[in-house]
Amino acid sequence: MHPKYPPGRRPPPARQLLISAAARIFARDGLDGATTRAISREAGVNEVTLFRNFGTKEHLIEAVVGSAFGRAKATASADPAPHGASLRADLVSFARRYEELLEANLPLVRTMIGEIHRHADCEHQALKGIFWPMRAALVERLRDARRKGEVRPGLKPAVAADLLAGMIFSGVLRSAKPVKTRDYGAAAYRDGCVEVLLHGIASA
Numbered sequence: 001m002h003p004k005y006p007p008g009r010r011p012p013p014a015r016q017l018l019i020s021a022a023a024r025i026f027a028r029d030g031l032d033g034a035t036t037r038a039i040s041r042e043a044g045v046n047e048v049t050l051f052r053n054f055g056t057k058e059h060l061i062e063a064v065v066g067s068a069f070g071r072a073k074a075t076a077s078a079d080p081a082p083h084g085a086s087l088r089a090d091l092v093s094f095a096r097r098y099e100e101l102l103e104a105n106l107p108l109v110r111t112m113i114g115e116i117h118r119h120a121d122c123e124h125q126a127l128k129g130i131f132w133p134m135r136a137a138l139v140e141r142l143r144d145a146r147r148k149g150e151v152r153p154g155l156k157p158a159v160a161a162d163l164l165a166g167m168i169f170s171g172v173l174r175s176a177k178p179v180k181t182r183d184y185g186a187a188a189y190r191d192g193c194v195e196v197l198l199h200g201i202a203s204a
Contacts, residue, residue, distance in 0.1 A: 015053045017043040019067045022060050027107035031061060064108070087145050091194045094138050095168050099190065101134075102172045110173075135161050142201075151201040160201055167193040 012020075021043035025034045036057055040047040054060040085093075102109055135158075142157035151160075171189045174182070182189070 014043070014045050014049050015063075017045060018050055018053060018060065019063050022064045023067070023108055026061070026064060026111050030111055036060075065112075087141070087150050088194060088198060090141050091138075091164065091197065092190060094134065094141075095164060095190045095194060098134060098165060098168050099172055099186065102169065103176075106172070106176055135165065138164070149203055152203045155201050160197060163200075164193060164197050167196070 018039065022034070022039045025039045025042055028034075029038065034057075036047055036050050039060070040050045043050075050060070054063060138161045139157045142151065142155065142160050145151045146153065146155050146157065168190070171186070171193070175186060175189075184192075
C-alpha cells in the first residue's frame with residue numbers, strides 16, 4: 001500500500017509518481033541538489049524503481065520537462081487563434097497561452113533558468129517542450145500575414161515570434177517577484193507587448 005494514498009484508492013503508476021515527485025524536488029532543491037534518493041522517498045517508491053523507469057537522473061529531468069510542458073504540444077497543431085481572427089487577436093491569444101504555460105510551471109522554470117546550462121540535453125528538451133510547438137504555429141501565422149501583406153515584406157517571422165515570446169517571458173518573471181512594482185496588470189502588459197510588435201512589423 002502506498003503511504004500517501006488511503007486504502008481502496010489506487011495510486012498512479014510508479015513512473016507518474018516519480019515524475020510528480022521529481023518536479024517538486026527539483027523546484028525545491030535545484031536540478032543538481034536533488035538526489036534520486038530524495039525523489040524516490042518523495043514518490044513513496046524505492047530507488048531501484050526510479051532507475052528501472054528512467055535509467056539516469058538526466059532522463060528523469062527530461063521526463064519532468066516533457067510532462068510539465070506537454071500542454072504546449074497539444075496546441076501545436078492548432079492555429080494561435082480561431083480561423084479568420086485578426087493578426088492582433090492571434091498574437092494576443094499566443095501571448096496569453098504562453099504566459100499561462102509559464103505561470104503554471106514557474107518553480108520549475110526558475111530552476112531551469114539557473115541550472116539548465118549544466119544539462120545540455122535537458123535544455124534542448126525544455127525548449128522543445130515549452131516553446132517550439134507554439135512557436136512553430138506562431139511563425140506560420142506570421143508567414144501567412146506576410147503573404148497577405150498584413151506586415152512588411154522584409155519581416156523575419158522567426159525573429160518576430162522570438163521577440164514576442166521574450167517579452168512575455170520577461171513579464172512573467174517580473175510579475176512573480178514578491179514586491180510588486182508595476183502599476184498595471186498582466187493583461188495590459190500583454191496588450192502592450194502585442195502593440196509594440198505590431199507597430200514594428202506593420203506594413204508601410
